[in-house]
Amino acid sequence: MTAAPTAPAAATGPDPAPDAVPAIELRDLTRSFPGPPEVQALKGVNVSVADGEYVAITGPSGSGKSTMLNILGLLDRPTVGEYRLGGVLTGTLTEDQRAAVRARQLGFVFQAFHLMSRRTVLENVLLPMLYSGTPRAQREPRAREALQRVGLDHRVDFLPGTLSGGERQRVAVARAVATRPRVLLADEPTGNLDQATSGEIMALFEELHADGLTLVVITHDEGVARRASRRIRLADGRVSPAA
Numbered sequence: 001m002t003a004a005p006t007a008p009a010a011a012t013g014p015d016p017a018p019d020a021v022p023a024i025e026l027r028d029l030t031r032s033f034p035g036p037p038e039v040q041a042l043k044g045v046n047v048s049v050a051d052g053e054y055v056a057i058t059g060p061s062g063s064g065k066s067t068m069l070n071i072l073g074l075l076d077r078p079t080v081g082e083y084r085l086g087g088v089l090t091g092t093l094t095e096d097q098r099a100a101v102r103a104r105q106l107g108f109v110f111q112a113f114h115l116m117s118r119r120t121v122l123e124n125v126l127l128p129m130l131y132s133g134t135p136r137a138q139r140e141p142r143a144r145e146a147l148q149r150v151g152l153d154h155r156v157d158f159l160p161g162t163l164s165g166g167e168r169q170r171v172a173v174a175r176a177v178a179t180r181p182r183v184l185l186a187d188e189p190t191g192n193l194d195q196a197t198s199g200e201i202m203a204l205f206e207e208l209h210a211d212g213l214t215l216v217v218i219t220h221d222e223g224v225a226r227r228a229s230r231r232i233r234l235a236d237g238r239v240s241p242a243a
C-alpha cells in the first residue's frame, strides 16, 4: 500500500463552510415497507455528510442501516423525504439517470466482496469503468493505479478465488475507487475478515479519507466504527443522539 495522503484543499475564502454543498443530505427521510404488517425501517431521518467526511453508521440489528445504505446507494427510494447527492435531488431522477449517477459518483464495498470469480483481478477492477464514463484509454491505467494503491499490483492476472479474504476485499476497494467516485459506501467491509486483515482494510480507508474521499461505512464492529471521524447511530429507524 502506498500511502500518499495529501492535505485537504486549502480554504479559498474566509468562511467556506456555510456555502459548501454536503456530499450527502437526507431530509425527513422515511422508508416504509407496506407489509402487512407495515414496517417503518427509517422514520424521519436527517443526516448530512460533508465532502471528505469519514462516517460510520452503527446500530443494532434491524435498526435500519441496510435500508439507509440502499437509499444512499440509489438502490432504493425513500417513501417520504429527500436525498441529495452532491446537492442534486435524487428523487426526481429517472431510473436511467439514477444508474448513471450511481456508476459515476458512488463506489461500493460489500461484506462478501462480490467479485466475479471467472474474471481476473484486473478485469474485475476494469468493469465498473465501462459504466462510469471513464474514457477507454484511461481505464486500464486507472485500474492498475488503483490496484497498486491497494498493494495488489503483483496480483493483476490472478483469479479472485486464488486470493486471501483480505486481498479480495482490497480488490473490491480498488474496483470501488478506480472510477473516482464522490462517495465510497461500504457495508460491513470487515465482516468476513480476521482482526489483522480488518486492520489493513481500515488503514486503507484512512488513506483514502486523507486523500479527500467521502466514506460512509456500515459496521457492527466497534473497532471499525472508532476509526471513522464521526459516528451516526441508528436505533429503531431513527438517528439517536451521540452518546
Ligand SMILES: Nc1ncnc2c1ncn2[C@@H]1O[C@H](COP(=O)(O)OP(=O)(O)OP(=O)(O)O)[C@@H](O)[C@H]1O
Pocket: 033, 035, 039, 040, 041, 059, 060, 061, 062, 063, 064, 065, 066, 067, 068
Ligand atoms: N424488503 C423489506 N420488507 C419488509 N421489511 C423490511 C424489508 N427490508 C427491511 N425490512 C425491515 O426494516 C427494518 C430495518 O431493516 P434493515 O435491514 O435496514 O436493518 P439493519 O440495521 O441493516 O439490520 P442488520 O444489522 O441485521 O443487517 C427491519 O425491521 C427489517 O425487518
